[in-house]
Amino acid sequence: MMLPTHVLSGMLLAAPLVRAAPELAPIGFVAGFLGGLFPDLDLYVGHRKTLHYPVYYGLFASLALLAAVAAPSAVTVAAALFLLGAALHSVADMYGGGLELRPWEGNSDRAVYDHYRGTWITPRRLVRYDGAVEDLALSVGLALPLLTLVNSPLREIVLGTLLVATVYTVTRRYLAELAARIAPYAPDAVSPFLPDRYVDDDPKR
Secondary structure, three states: HHHHHHHHHHHHHHOOHHHHHHHHHHHHHHHHHHHHHHHHOOOOOOOOOOOOOOHHHHHHHHHHHHHHHHHOOHHHHHHHHHHHHHHHHHHHHHOOOOOOOOOHHOOOOOOOOEOOOOEEEEEOOOOOOOOHHHHHHHHHHHHHHHHHHHOOHHHHHHHHHHHHHHHHHHHHHHHHHHHHHHHOOOOOOOEEEEEEHHHOOOOOO
């Protein structure tokens, strides 16, 4: 799934705070956003493996959530929502497309790496690929309730994220072709940081 969907879902995890602890809701929304974003910081360093932990994030998130319930504070709530957002991101990637340059072709058997079992999880493809129409629909569906729950500047962040999701969906396939065209001409200093799929698009890598 695309990053906007992940960060919006991370934000929505903080929705119960609006009633349960409204003074902590803003920090919860921000932490959920950052947690939803964090795993994809491995985009150019072992994507969906280096910072994706579908098992371990959930374990630590459960412990952090217990701490937040027992002793609610900005720190405990932020930690819980950050870890919950990262856990949801890692698990949600199981239900998207595979790790390949053109995931709509459905050739890859790698969705996200399971460090606990030491193996790649096969993509379920309920969302065919990141940036598919159904992915955008998810982003819209997540954004609508958020817009009723948050105020400025979080409202503008939600709207901006939705705009990014729309532009990405429209340009997704063009971006893949552009990457394939320009990757062979990347400077030597940049080449080591390019994902393997940009170079040879081997769905097994």
